[in-house]
Amino acid sequence: MKRGLVALVFLASAVKAADTVKLSVDLTSAPRHLIHATMKIPVAAGPLVLRYPKWLPGEHGPTGPIKDLTGIFVKANGKDIGWTRDPKDMFAFRVEVPPGTTEIEASLDLLVPTETEGFSSGASASSKLALLSWNQVVLYPADKKGNEINYEAELTVPAGWAIGTSLPYHAGQGATTIRFDPVTLTTLIDSPVLAGEYMRTDFLDARPDRRVVLDMAADAPASLAIPADVLEGYRRLVKEADALFGVRHFDSYHFLLTLSDRVSHFGLEHHQSSDDRVRERSFADPDQKVFLLGLLPHEYVHSWNGKFRRPADLMPDDFAAPIDSNLLWVYEGLTQYLGWVLSARSGLRTIPQDLEDLAEAAADLDARGGRAWRSLEDTATAAQLLYETEDAWRGWRRDTDFYNEGTLIWLEADVTIRKLTKGARSLDDFCKRFHGGGSGHPEVKPYGFGDVVADLNAVAAYDWAGFLKERINRRSAGAPLGGIEGGGWKLTYADKRSEALKSREEVLDTVDVRYSIGLLLDKAGTIVDVIPDSNAWKQGVAPGMSLVAVNNRAYTKHVLRDAIAATNGTTRPIKLLLKNDDYFREIPVDVKGGERYPAMTRATSGEDLIGAILAPKTK
């Protein structure tokens, strides 16, 4: 906290006192899905444009929830002075400030959606909790960048609610109004607040100048019962990240973990916190737990990779300007890889569980027919479109593949460094170089493609530009499996589902038989996706159709799996009765040798480099 205050004084003094907006946010009606905000903005007389943040860091898209902004009033000296929207920019509001006015008051209501689709602009509140993303409740003068204006915020919460946030604040015991220290708009938007009636706080590193905190809110107290081994895994995650990067770039860090079936489910990184929203029984239900375990390691890595080191075209200071996200295979892809590594090193996942996760990702990417037309780099460049697409046709469309394919590419880079240096160096050395240095406080060090290549070359001389370009620009069948094979393993297929797949199916409500007949379904039998060129695809099965019966028996996931298993050793197809719009059709589908699920198998020769990568680096 002490170091936090020092850093904030520095940030506050970077702008003139006159540029401080006083912001009051009222969460007392969050349980009825409405948040009210009022701000006092210093102004000069004449025309003024107020903006609502549009492009949000970490969401990589124009996702500010402008549709849900209502109740907008602008007053000068207590009198309503009105506003008009820029007809060519839905996020800009024009105001004429009367002569002699030095401050205006703007107020607004945010309607909080109840749909659990979408990221931070989706559902964020329930009867018992709320996650406040400040970008959703602020307006700012259009001529200011995020670091050129300060916000001094206060927040009122329902009686009996507590909060968790990385934003320093003052509040008495049991206070319902919390006053925050002034920070720049950029820092404010980067510092969400989790509030709730049922909250729990665990220190993962309790030292005052090194604090790492897990703040959880749930819809019922029982859901806060985090298993002891998972809590210990999170504590070891902090130690393993220290061993990997060598330095922290935050004053304190808060995992803000929401456990609720009433909110959207995702993780959103911030420099000193992460907004992680998962299903209510993620800890209570062992089947759901496995799926959750990789999330917090990913978000924590972002404090280094994505926040401290950030692609130069993804700078956070202008919430109105479009972004160039072509380096997301570093920003997200390297984060996904390091999160996968730290999940095992911290003991959150066992090495077999981590390998199962890798098998799932590799098989999924290997089967994507869309590789024929779309490069990995285009999935990054087009991320602002792809985050918004449905699951239907994912195999042919390709979607945000830069996450998992990033894992494969960075694994191959890690294995390559280890082989080039005969085990003397690894991607850990790259991380200490690329993500190290700095002051230990929040700051941003931008990079480009050339900086990534230069630091790889400093660790082990190689044609890294060629290595990376070949993999991100390739348009051909087959995922890049060189890291798995070079690491001493093979992607194979087994007749049993892995723990990772069972947990994924449980949480995402799916039935995955993609590698036997080509279909991903939801539990009700609606076809979610069809693998291009699979047997089902060749028979004309498409997303949106419903599977009604299998071999004349009404569909359930067990009926389908049993029918697939029974084909093992035969050439007999299964018969699928499908409903397409209002018509029924029965089709035969050949099965590839019974049930078939991704697995990882140790190669008969070669060193187990993946085992070395996943081994803990701390005691």
Ligand SMILES: [Zn+2]
């Ligand atoms: Zn991420």
